Structures are given as structure tokens and as C-alpha cells.
Amino acid sequence: MAKNDKKLVSEITAMDEDFAQWYTDIVKKAELISYTSVKGCMVIRPYGYAIWENIQRILDGMFKATGHENVNMPMFIPESLLEKEKDHVEGFAPEVAWVTMGGNAKLEERLCVRPTSETLFCDHYKDIIHSYRDLPKLYNQWVSVVRWEKTTRPFLRSREFLWQEGHTIHATAEEAIAETEQMLNVYTKFCEDALAMPVVQGKKTESDKFAGAVSTYAIEALMHDGKALQAGTSHYFGDGFAHAFDIQFADKDNTLKYPHQTSWGVTTRLIGAIIMTHGDDNGLVLPPAVAPIQVVIVPAAMHKEGVLEKANELYEQLKAAGIRVKLDDTENSPGWKFAEYEMKGVPVRVEIGPRDIAADQCMIALRTGGEKVACPLGSLVETVQAKLQEVHDVMYAAALANREKRTYQCQSIDEINKALTENGDGFIEAMWCGEEACEDEVKAQTGAGSRCIPLAQKQLSDKCVCCGKPAKCMVLWGKAY
Amino acid sequence: MAKNDKKLVSEITAMDEDFAQWYTDIVKKAELISYTSVKGCMVIRPYGYAIWENIQRILDGMFKATGHENVNMPMFIPESLLEKEKDHVEGFAPEVAWVTMGGNAKLEERLCVRPTSETLFCDHYKDIIHSYRDLPKLYNQWVSVVRWEKTTRPFLRSREFLWQEGHTIHATAEEAIAETEQMLNVYTKFCEDALAMPVVQGKKTESDKFAGAVSTYAIEALMHDGKALQAGTSHYFGDGFAHAFDIQFADKDNTLKYPHQTSWGVTTRLIGAIIMTHGDDNGLVLPPAVAPIQVVIVPAAMHKEGVLEKANELYEQLKAAGIRVKLDDTENSPGWKFAEYEMKGVPVRVEIGPRDIAADQCMIALRTGGEKVACPLGSLVETVQAKLQEVHDVMYAAALANREKRTYQCQSIDEINKALTENGDGFIEAMWCGEEACEDEVKAQTGAGSRCIPLAQKQLSDKCVCCGKPAKCMVLWGKAY
Numbered sequence: 015m016a017k018n019d020k021k022l023v024s025e026i027t028a029m030d031e032d033f034a035q036w037y038t039d040i041v042k043k044a045e046l047i048s049y050t051s052v053k054g055c056m057v058i059r060p061y062g063y064a065i066w067e068n069i070q071r072i073l074d075g076m077f078k079a080t081g082h083e084n085v086n087m088p089m090f091i092p093e094s095l096l097e098k099e100k101d102h103v104e105g106f107a108p109e110v111a112w113v114t115m116g117g118n119a120k121l122e123e124r125l126c127v128r129p130t131s132e133t134l135f136c137d138h139y140k141d142i143i144h145s146y147r148d149l150p151k152l153y154n155q156w157v158s159v160v161r162w163e164k165t166t167r168p169f170l171r172s173r174e175f176l177w178q179e180g181h182t183i184h185a186t187a188e189e190a191i192a193e194t195e196q197m198l199n200v201y202t203k204f205c206e207d208a209l210a211m212p213v214v215q216g217k218k219t220e221s222d223k224f225a226g227a228v229s230t231y232a233i234e235a236l237m238h239d240g241k242a243l244q245a246g247t248s249h250y251f252g253d254g255f256a257h258a259f260d261i262q263f264a265d266k267d268n269t270l271k272y273p274h275q276t277s278w279g280v281t282t283r284l285i286g287a288i289i290m291t292h293g294d295d296n297g298l299v300l301p302p303a304v305a306p307i308q309v310v311i312v313p314a315a316m317h318k319e320g321v322l323e324k325a326n327e328l329y330e331q332l333k334a335a336g337i338r339v340k341l342d343d344t345e346n347s348p349g350w351k352f353a354e355y356e357m358k359g360v361p362v363r364v365e366i367g368p369r370d371i372a373a374d375q376c377m378i379a380l381r382t383g384g385e386k387v388a389c390p391l392g393s394l395v396e397t398v399q400a401k402l403q404e405v406h407d408v409m410y411a412a413a414l415a416n417r418e419k420r421t422y423q424c425q426s427i428d429e430i431n432k433a434l435t436e437n438g439d440g441f442i443e444a445m446w447c448g449e450e451a452c453e454d455e456v457k458a459q460t461g462a463g464s465r466c467i468p469l470a471q472k473q474l475s476d477k478c479v480c481c482g483k484p485a486k487c488m489v490l491w492g493k494a495y
Numbered sequence: 496m497a498k499n500d501k502k503l504v505s506e507i508t509a510m511d512e513d514f515a516q517w518y519t520d521i522v523k524k525a526e527l528i529s530y531t532s533v534k535g536c537m538v539i540r541p542y543g544y545a546i547w548e549n550i551q552r553i554l555d556g557m558f559k560a561t562g563h564e565n566v567n568m569p570m571f572i573p574e575s576l577l578e579k580e581k582d583h584v585e586g587f588a589p590e591v592a593w594v595t596m597g598g599n600a601k602l603e604e605r606l607c608v609r610p611t612s613e614t615l616f617c618d619h620y621k622d623i624i625h626s627y628r629d630l631p632k633l634y635n636q637w638v639s640v641v642r643w644e645k646t647t648r649p650f651l652r653s654r655e656f657l658w659q660e661g662h663t664i665h666a667t668a669e670e671a672i673a674e675t676e677q678m679l680n681v682y683t684k685f686c687e688d689a690l691a692m693p694v695v696q697g698k699k700t701e702s703d704k705f706a707g708a709v710s711t712y713a714i715e716a717l718m719h720d721g722k723a724l725q726a727g728t729s730h731y732f733g734d735g736f737a738h739a740f741d742i743q744f745a746d747k748d749n750t751l752k753y754p755h756q757t758s759w760g761v762t763t764r765l766i767g768a769i770i771m772t773h774g775d776d777n778g779l780v781l782p783p784a785v786a787p788i789q790v791v792i793v794p795a796a797m798h799k800e801g802v803l804e805k806a807n808e809l810y811e812q813l814k815a816a817g818i819r820v821k822l823d824d825t826e827n828s829p830g831w832k833f834a835e836y837e838m839k840g841v842p843v844r845v846e847i848g849p850r851d852i853a854a855d856q857c858m859i860a861l862r863t864g865g866e867k868v869a870c871p872l873g874s875l876v877e878t879v880q881a882k883l884q885e886v887h888d889v890m891y892a893a894a895l896a897n898r899e900k901r902t903y904q905c906q907s908i909d910e911i912n913k914a915l916t917e918n919g920d921g922f923i924e925a926m927w928c929g930e931e932a933c934e935d936e937v938k939a940q941t942g943a944g945s946r947c948i949p950l951a952q953k954q955l956s957d958k959c960v961c962c963g964k965p966a967k968c969m970v971l972w973g974k975a976y
Contacts, residue, residue, distance in 0.1 A: 048622055050615070051576060052606065055569035057619050060634070063565050084544050088536035088655050089570075089608075089639060090592075095532060108598050111571075113608065115593035116643040116654075125533065127570075127594065127608070134531070138538050141529055153541070157639075158570060162597040173597075174569050 026357070028295050033239045040289055041168045044298050044358050054166035054173030058282070061358065064306035065285055066176060070156060072208050072303065073178065073280070076200050082152040082180060087134040089157070090125040095133045099258040102132060105225020109162045111173075127160040132226065132251075132277055135181040136259035139273075145264050146185055149273060152193075154180040169286035170243075170495050177281035183273045185265065187252065190274035194250040197278040198231045201246035208303040209284065210409035211235050211291050212417055213245055214441070214490055216466025221450050224277075228252040234465045234490060236417040237290035240439030242465050242492035245287050248278035286495070291413050298359025299381050301409060302402040309339040309398055310355045314348050314367030324371050328364060328394060335395045337402075356381060361405040362398060364389075382408040417441065423474055430460045430479070430491070441465070441492050445485035447478035453489075455480050462491040507838070509776050514720045521770055522649045525779050525839050535647035535654030539763070542839065545787035546766055547657060551637060553689050553784065554659065554761070557681050563633040563661060568615040570638070571606040576614045580739040583613060586706020590643045592654075608641040613707065613732075613758055616662040617740035620754075626745050627666055630754060633674075635661040650767035651724075651976050658762035664754045666746065668733065671755035675731040678759040679712045682727040689784040690765065691890035692716050692772050693898055694726055695922070695971055697947025702931050705758075709733040715946045715971060717898040718771035721920030723946050723973035726768050729759035767976070772894050779840025780862050782890060783883040790820040790879055791836045795829050795848030805852050809845060809875060816876045818883075837862060842886040843879060845870075863889040898922065904955055911941045911960070911972070922946070922973050926966035928959035934970075936961050943972040 026043060027035040041047050046062030058066065074084070090113065097103045110126040128134065135153065142148060156178045166172050180197060184190040198215055205211045213233035223230040227249040235245045253272035256262070262270045292299040302308050309332055313325040325341055332339040340360075342351050348365070355363060365377040365386075378397065379386045382405050389397045420440030422433035430442050442462055446452060456479065457463040467487050478485045507524060508516040522528050527543030539547065555565070571594065578584045591607040609615065616634065623629060637659045647653050661678060665671040679696055686692045694714035704711040708730040716726045734753035737743070743751045773780040783789050790813055794806040806822055813820040821841075823832050829846070836844060846858040846867075859878065860867045863886050870878045901921030903914035911923050923943055927933060937960065938944040948968050959966045 048619055050569055051573055051618060052569055052571050055571055057569070057615075058567040060564035060566055063567050066567075067565065083541035084548065085541055086539040086544050086547075086639075086657065088531055088533055088538070089641070090533050090536055090655070092532055110598065111594045111606075112596035113592045114595045115605075117589050117591065124596075125592075134538075137532060138529055158567075160570070174571070176567060 026295065026297060029238065029293075036293075036295075037286075037289060038168070040293055040297055046285065047168045052173070054163055054171075056168055056172060058176070061306055062285060065288070065300070065304050066282055068304040068306070069208070069284060070178075073200075073204055074156070076204060077154050077178075077180065080152075080196060080200065082154045082182075085153045085155055086157070087128070087131050087138070087155060089128050091128055091131075091133055092123050092125055094123060095137060096126055098133060098136075099226050099255055102226035102255075106130065106161075111160050111162055128157075129159055129161045130277075130279075131155070131157075131159075131179055131181065132255060133259075135277075136255050136261060136275075139183050140259055140261045143183065143261060143263050143273065146266055149263060150182055150184040150189065150193075152180075152182045154178055167286075169282050169289070175281050175283065177279050180276070180278040182276045183256075183261075184275070185263070185271070185273060187274045190252075190276050191250055194229075194231060194248045194276045194278070197276070198233065198246075198248040201233050201248070201278070201280060205233060205235065205245055206410065208301060209288055209291075210301040210406050210413060211245070211287060212410065212414045214466065214468050215470070216468040216490060218247075218466055219450075219453060219464045219489070221453060222464060224249045226251060226254060228254065232466050234492070235287055235291060236420060236441055236492070237287070237495065238293065238416060239290065240420045240493075241495055242441065243283070243287050243290065243495045244465070245284060246278070246280040249276060251275040251277070290495075292409050293359070296353075297357030299409065300359035300361060302361045302406050305359065305361055306338065307340045307355070307358070307360045308337050308402055309362045309364055310351075310360045311339065311341045311364045311366065312348050312351045312355075313341075313343060314365060314370075316343060318368045320371060321366065321368060325366050328366060328376065328391070331395055332398060335399070337395075337398060362401050364394075364398070380405050380408075382412075424479060425475055425477075426479060427456060427459050430456070430462060434460065434462065439493050441490050443472065443474060443488055443490060444479035445475050445477060446487060446489040447481055447483045448486040449478075449481070452478055452480035456491060460491070461493050463494060465490045465492045465494065507776065507778060510719065510774075517774075517776075518767075518770060519649070521774055521778055527766065528649045533654070535644060535652075537649050537653060539657070542787055543766060546769070546781070546785050547763055549785040549787070550689070550765060551659075554681075554685055555637070557685060558635050558659075558661065561633075561677060561681065563635045563663075566634045566636055567638070568609070568612050568619070568636060570609050572609055572612075572614055573604050573606055575604060576618060577607055579614060579617075580707050580736055583707035583736075587611065587642075592641050592643055609638075610640055610642045611758075611760075612636070612638075612640075612660055612662065613736060614740075616758075617736050617742060617756075620664050621740055621742045624664065624742060624744050624754065627747055630744060631663055631665040631670060631674075633661075633663045635659055648767075650763050650770070656762050656764070658760050661757070661759040663757045664737075664742075665756070666744070666752070666754060668755045671733075671757050672731055675710075675712060675729045675757045675759070678757070679714065679727075679729040682714050682729070682759070682761060686714060686716065686726055687891065689782060690769055690772075691782040691887050691894060692726070692768060693891065693895045695947065695949050696951070697949040697971060699728075699947055700931075700934060700945045700970070702934060703945060705730045707732060707735060709735065713947050715973070716768055716772060717901060717922055717973070718768070718976065719774065719897060720771065721901045721974075723922065723975045724764070724768050724771065725946070725975065726765060727759070727761040730757060732756040732758070771976075773890050774840070777834075778838030780890065781840035781842060783842045783887050786840065786842055787819065788821045788836070788839070788841045789818050789883055790843045790845060791832075791841045792820065792822045792845045792847065793829050793832045793836075794822075794824065795846060795851075797824060799849045801852060802847065802849060806847050809847060809857065809872070812876055813879060816880070818876075818879060843882050845875075845879070861886050861889075863893075905960060906956055906958075907960060908937065908940050911937070911943060915941065915943065920974050922971055924953065924955060924969055924971060925960035926956050926958060927968060927970040928962055928964045929967040930959075930962070933959055933961035937972060941972070942974050944975060946971045946973045946975065
């Protein structure tokens with residue numbers, strides 16, 4: 015690569031030098047976002063939004079395959095509606111944006127811009143649910159929500175963000191709990207299969223539950239720098255919202271009952287997770303399943319006869335096979351192009367020049383590294399498909415290896431601090447008595463909060479890592495985004 | 496159909512009795528929407544949203560095929576940003592919702608919830624456009640917008656509605672004008688091919704232009720009741736916004752120039768247009784291309800051996816062919832089901848019972864009427880595909896016939912009033928001198944405003960229909976939704 019071709023990537027801060035700055039450089043240089051004049055609100059640019067479109071398409075298919083239907087709720091919630099469920103309003107009211115004027119007139123009741131839509135769904139359920147025949151309702155919506163955060167970072171914590179919110183309502187607790195678990199599994203499968211990102215499934219502690227939930231389940235991922243990131247949540251509400259909103263149905267036995275509810279969501283935060291799980295000093299590394307460009311074709315000696323025609327042929331072949339492919343036939347040097355598509359995280363690069371054509375082959379390079387390989391043109395499509403799978407597998411294995419290397423089992427607060435100091439941030443597996451005081455104490459002394467109570471429990475000891483009293487469960491601790 | 500099976504549809508008001516009530520009945524009974532406690536904000540229910548998803552999918556494909564990319568802008572516009580373009584702020588400020596509080600704190604500057612996003616796109620363009628190499632940008636977004644309307648009706652005029660807004664920026668006026676025209680043609684093709692709805696392409700008069708536009712193009716459709724509905728708009732902005740936002744680029748000749756912009760949009764209003772173009776006294780009639788259920792299979796004598804199995808076989812065959820099919824195997828009577836799916840506008844119904852099975856056939860009925868026909872089971876898929884096309888063609892022809900029947904050419908205001916009184920509401924084709932005073936006068940005396948100056952002009956006379964002075968063009972007049 016010529017020296018000036020490196021300029022493009024050399025403007026990215028090295029990860030080890032300053033991970034936060036590396037992250038900010040990537041979201042800007044890879045043209046994922048642009049800042050706006052409203053703090054915490056960003057423009058998601060075409061390359062960033064195309065990642066979200068792929069996430070949407072895959073997840074939406076999984077939702078529909080599990081019987082869910084999409085709806086669209088208004089963005090405004092009247093204050094009186096938000097206030098109906100006590101825990102819920104306490105959790106959200108301090109961080110909502112309020113609309114107080116419509117045109118030039120002051121509104122009689124102020125409206126908040128939805129921070130989440132449980133109250134709107136409940137208000138609707140009350141209208142449409144009367145009998146057991148009306149249940150379950152398995153709804154989802156793809157919208158944006160607003161939370162007036164003080165500290166903001168692109169994708170990770172913004173005042174407006176895009177998400178999907180599933181909201182379901184069931185005749186029985188069992189059904190609702192099964193739904194909560196099912197959607198946690200859908201998210202897990204999506205993160206592993208589409209994002210090449212291993213996650214830990216767990217239950218949130220009482221202090222960390224969603225406002226209004228009986229129980230909150232989450233998937234937790236470990237970023238490259240050893241910090242934890244909550245990648246998705248799935249809540250079981252019991253019949254608390256049904257009581258608050260007076261939603262009842264006539265059951266088969268002709269008695270009135272309160273239905274049970276769930277909600278579950280993932281957000282554009284997943285794009286932040288992709289960046290911090292897979293990225294490197296050359297830029298983004300995108301999982302093939304969601305990469306806007308899966309394969310870039312870079313011709314060498316483009317002016318030579320037949321090169322562009324052959325490159326176009328390869329392009330058409332890959333496109334016809336359903337692969338998202340781009341042919342870069344601009345005047346930039348091949349070295350410049352290599353650096354650009356590396357920074358943009360394109361999984362597979364195909365190079366073709368006069369010598370390749372003479373040998374009836376092209377060269378294939380992977381974003382995840384390794385030797386360039388020659389590929390006979392006759393088997394291009396199958397080879398590229400296999401290489402995309404290989405990139406996925408390598409990415410998943412690397413992310414899993416990072417998590418395993420950075421997961422520490424500890425028996426005391428001293429051990430936690432020692433592990434974090436000696437090995438860097440990561441997940442801590444340690445036992446807990448179940449008391450919030452100990453949860454707070456661990457956080458105060460180590461900086462690592464409880465991330466979740468993993469569903470896959472281990473019996474590391476019988477004592478709480480903090481107070482030494484009998485332990486109830488193993489908790490996964492970590493510093494979080 | 497048994498008498499009690501009719502009950503379902505008999506609750507729909509007859510069109511001729513009260514068209515407005517008929518419309519309201521349909522949106523409620525077909526479960527397209529549900530009202531909420533915020534006036535003018537509605538829940539779009541699964542059946543209604545599925546229509547929108549189909550509209551989105553088809554249009555988004557057309558946008559991408561013409562080189563457009565999706566982005567996502569914030570929903571909040573600071574007041575100072577909205578104020579940058581004078582005409583634009585005058586047009587929109589009176590009808591926006593204002594956020595004045597974030598959490599418990601009063602905001603330093605109030606933010607409006609986007610009524611449209613020209614100002615946000617301009618603010619972004621200023622950031623990313625520096626050279627001719629950065630042009631054009633061909634962007635679109637699928638979001639909701641808010642306009643604090645006084646009078647609201649589901650889909651037709653609501654305070655929050657879903658739409659797409661395309662925003663493009665070009666080096667030259669020619670390119671921008673070509674884009675404006677291209678998107679008008681995309682909308683036209685979509686309305687005709689996907690919605691079976693003929694439209695008139697035209698230019699808005701000066702008084703009816705979008706706030707800030709040099710020229711506004713629109714497609715106008717005629718509803719069943721003879722009222723006009725603006726189905727989509729495409730605006731050419733010239734370089735006015737570029738001046739207001741100080742967007743400049745270095746052109747090939749190394750001089751700084753102001754780029755030229757466009758915007759274009761269609762909304763969930765299209766669902767209202769579908770209802771009012773095609774619906775009848777039995778309910779919705781959905782164009783096959785956007786119908787959530789294209790084919791419903793209704794088994795007869797379901798308890799008889801082999802019926803449900805055969806119905807399932809047909810279901811799998813149609814599904815495998817990419818047809819959106821539903822098998823209704825509930826305990827409701829066939830007559831009840833017929834009425835329900837008629838009300839829901841399902842284009843094709845397949846009936847299968849023991850006698851049909853014995854004859855190796857099924858019966859096919861179309862939502863657009865006509866005799867039921869027998870279809871050999873061996874040619875089910877091809878027959879259904881042909882029938883879907885037939886339904887589309889019949890719907891388009893009927894809508895076109897209604898428009899032609901209700902389009903009147905008039906030479907005087909008296910003639911306009913006579914035509915509207917004798918034949919009912921419709922489109923008036925009449926000449927115009929180009930003066931706003933005459934436009935106002937026609938509206939005041941007839942109730943019909945200028946809908947557009949059709950691109951396909953006719954020379955009906957050389958005099959203005961109002962003042963008798965020399966005419967500049969033919970205008971399409973009508974009473975509008």
C-alpha cells in the first residue's frame with residue numbers, strides 16, 4: 015500500500031491508545047453518522063442506515079416467523095396516561111421530552127414524546143380485548159423513541175434512537191413468560207448468527223429491572239475493550255399493567271380475568287455493539303449478514319483492455335447470486351480503495367487485473383486477515399459464499415475468545431479488583447447473596463455493576479463475594495456502556 | 496349468505512347514504528385503525544399497517560432502483576433552524592408541535608417536532624457537501640411527521656402521519672428538475688401499477704405551492720364520491736434553501752456555486768385513497784399488489800374427511816408461489832367468512848368442499864364481482880395469478896371510468912356549477928388566465944379549487960373560465976380532501 019493511501023485510515027486513533035476516540039473516529043470516518051445541532055440527536059447516514067435496514071429485515075422476518083404482527087402507535091403520550099402505572103412513570107418521567115404547545119396554542123394537557131410505548135399499547139388493548147378469543151395479541155413496532163439523557167454517544171446513548179418494541183398480551187402468566195423467554199432466544203440467535211456476537215443470557219437483578227416489570231431478561235455482550243453492553247431486553251410484566259389500565263377479558267369459564275403482558279426491544283445500539291465487538295485499528299469489521307456491501311470488486315490496471323469488462327462480469331455473477339456487491343471503478347488507486355473498504359469493514363475483497371484474467375482467476379482477500387487466495391473464475395460464486403461464511407466464523411470465534419480471555423471467576427472483592435487491574439476490564443463471575451446492599455458495595459469498590467444473573471448458572475462457591483453470607487446465585491458483573 | 500352472516504357488513508353505512516360515515520365505518524370495521532386519546536393520532540392496526548408495509552416495500556424498491564439511499568434524520572428541529580428559510584417557516588410554524596421541556600428542565604431553545612425535514616437535510620448537506628464530487632446526494636427517509644391540524648380524519652388528515660420524504664441535492668438546476676419529474680413519474684407508475692389508481696400529473700399554481708418551493712408537482716386522484724385527493728407531491732426548490740443555509744460547492748471550474756434541491760413525498764394518506772377509490776358497500780376492495788391477504792381459502796364442510804387436508808395443500812401451493820394466502824379454518828360459517836373477507840377487501844377467494852374435491856377442482860370468486868368459476872386443482876397457481884391480475888385490471892378500469900364519467904369540461908362558472916349540481920362532484924377541466932384572483936373566485940363561486948395545471952394540456956378555449964381574459968393554461972379544478 016502506497017504511503018499516501020494509508021492517510022485515509024491513519025486518521026483513526028489506535029484502539030489501545032484511546033478506545034473512546036477510536037470509536038468516535040470510526041462512526042465519523044466510516045460515514046455512519048453525522049452530528050446535528052441538537053445534542054444527542056444524530057443523522058444516520060446511508061452506510062449506517064443500510065446496516066440498520068439489514069438488521070430490521072432479518073429480525074422482522076424472525077418476529078413474523080414467530081407469529082408477530084407490526085403495528086404503529088402514535089409518538090405522543092398524554093401525561094395522565096403515562097402516570098397510570100406508578101413504577102413506570104417514576105422510571106421514565108424524569109427523562110422525557112414534553113410537548114406543551116401545538117401551533118401557537120398551549121396544550122390543555124402536555125404530551126410526552128414516547129420514551130417507550132407500554133402505556134399506549136395498554137390503552138389500545140383496553141379497547142380491543144374483551145374475550146379470551148381476542149388473546150394473545152403479538153404486536154411489534156419499528157419506531158424511534160426519545161429519552162432526555164445527559165451524556166450521549168452515537169448509537170450507544172442518544173436522546174432519540176431507533177428501535178423495535180414488541181408488546182404482547184396473553185391469557186395466562188405461563189404463556190407470557192414463555193413469550194419473554196422465546197424473544198430472548200430470538201435475540202440471542204440473531205446476535206450470534208447475524209452479528210457474529212456471542213451473548214450471555216440472564217435475568218436482571220431487582221434494582222436493574224425495567225420500570226413496571228416483574229422480571230427483566232437481557233442479553234449481555236462483551237466489547238473489545240472489556241466493557242459490557244446490554245444488547246437486548248425482554249420483560250415480563252405479570253398483570254400489573256392490566257390492573258393499572260383496567261384491561262380484563264372474559265375467559266372460557268365466563269369469569270373476568272386480567273391478562274399478562276410482555277415487552278422486548280433492541281435498538282440502533284446494536285450498531286455500536288458491532289463496531290466495538292469486531293472493529294480494529296483499520297476501521298470497521300462488519301458481519302457479512304448485515305454488511306451493506308458484502309463484497310467489493312477492485313480492478314487493477316483498469317485502463318487495460320478487458321479488465322473493466324471482466325470486473326463487470328464478476329459483479330453481475332455475484333449480484334445474480336443475491337450477494338450485496340459493489341464494483342469500484344473510480345479513478346482512485348487500488349491501494350486507496352483497499353484502505354477505504356477496509357475502513358468500511360467490507361468482509362470480502364475481490365481483486366482482478368490483467369494477469370489474473372490471463373490465469374482465469376481473481377484474488378480474494380478477507381477483512382479478517384490471512385493470505386490472499388487465488389480463486390478460479392469458474393467457481394467465484396461458491397468461493398465467495400464460503401468466504402463470507404468463513405469471515406463470519408472467524409469474527410464469532412475472535413469475539414468469543416476475547417470474552418473468554420476476559421471472563422474472570424472471583425471469590426472476593428479483592429480478587430475482582432486484582433483481575434480487573436491485571437487483565438483489564440471484563441466480565442466477573444462471582445456469587446451473590448441477593449441483597450441490594452452487596453450489589454451496591456461491589457459496584458462501589460470495583461466499578462463493576464451486576465450485569466445479569468446468567469441463566470446458565472455455575473456454583474463457584476456457597477458464599478456471597480461481598481458479605482460472605484450464603485449465596486443465592488452467580489452474578490455476571492462488569493463495567494457497562 | 497345466511498341472514499345473520501350479513502350482520503357483519505350490515506353495520507357499514509351505505510356509500511350513497513353518507514360517504515363520510517361509510518369511510519369511518521370501514522377504517523374501524525376492517526380494523527385498519529383505532530383512535531387514541533390524543534386527537535388526530537391513531538393506532539395503525541396490523542391489517543392497516545400491513546398495507547403500509549407493502550406500499551413501503553414496493554416504493555422503496557423503486558427508489559433504490561433509481562439510485563436513492565435511505566437515511567434517518569432526527570425528529571427535532573431547533574426553532575432557529577426552522578426559521579432559516581423565510582417562506583418555509585411561514586408555511587409550517589403555525590402548525591407544529593413544540594417541545595419546551597426535557598425531563599424537568601426548560602429547554603434553552605424550543606424544538607419543533609418535524610412537520611417535514613428540509614431544514615434538517617440542509618443543515619446536514621452544509622456539513623457534507625464541499626465539492627462537485629459530493630453531488631448529487633439522493634436521499635430518502637421513512638418516518639412520521641407531525642402537523643397540528645384542527646380537523647382530522649384517519650389517514651386523510653392526521654396530526655401524526657407516516658410518510659417517506661425524499662430530499663436530493665444536485666449541481667445544476669437541470670438535474671434537480673429532472674429528478675423532480677422522475678419522482679413524479681415513479682409515483683404515477685406506483686399508483687397505477689400497485690394501487691390500480693389512475694392519477695393526473697400536474698403542477699400546482701403559485702398559491703398552492705409547498706412553502707419554500709420554486710415549483711410543486713403533484714398527482715391528483717379522483718375518489719369514488721367525486722372529490723379530489725392529492726396522492727403525492729414532488730418539489731423543485733431551486734437554490735433558495737442553499738442560499739438560506741449557505742450550502743456551496745466548488746465546481747469543476749473551481750468556482751463556488753449554490754446547489755439545487757428537490758423533495759418529494761407520499762404518506763399513509765394513500766391508504767385513504769385506496770379505500771375511497773375502490774371500496775364499496777360491502778367494505779374494502781384492496782389492490783392485489785398491496786393487499787395483506789391476496790387470497791383467502793374458505794373450506795366448506797370442514798368436518799368431512801379430507802377437506803382440511805386438501806385446503807392445506809392448496810394453501811402450501813399458493814404460498815410456495817409467493818402469493819400472500821390465508822386459510823381460514825376457524826369454526827365460523829362459510830357465509831360469515833365470505834362477508835368478513837369481502838369487508839376486508841381480499842381480492843380472491845378460493846372455496847373448496849367435498850364435491851369440489853370429488854371433481855378435482857375448487858371454486859374461485861373475485862372481490863370485484865362476477866360469476867364464481869371452477870378451477871381445476873392442477874392449474875390453481877396459474878389461475879390464481881391470472882385472477883389477481885384480472886382483479887387489478889377491473890379495479891383500474893372502474894376507477895378510470897369513474898374519473899372519466901366525472902370529468903367535466905366547462906367554459907364558464909355557470910357551467911361548472913351546473914355540471915357539479917347535475918352530475919355530482921368531479922374534476923372540472925377549464926381554462927385559466929393565471930391570476931390568483933380568478934382562482935379564488937372560481938373556488939368561492941363553485942367550491943372547486945385549482946387542483947393542478949395538468950402536464951397533459953388541452954386547449955379548450957382561449958379565454959379564462961372566470962374573467963374571460965386570455966387564458967394561459969388549462970387547470971384541473973375540484974373539491975379536495
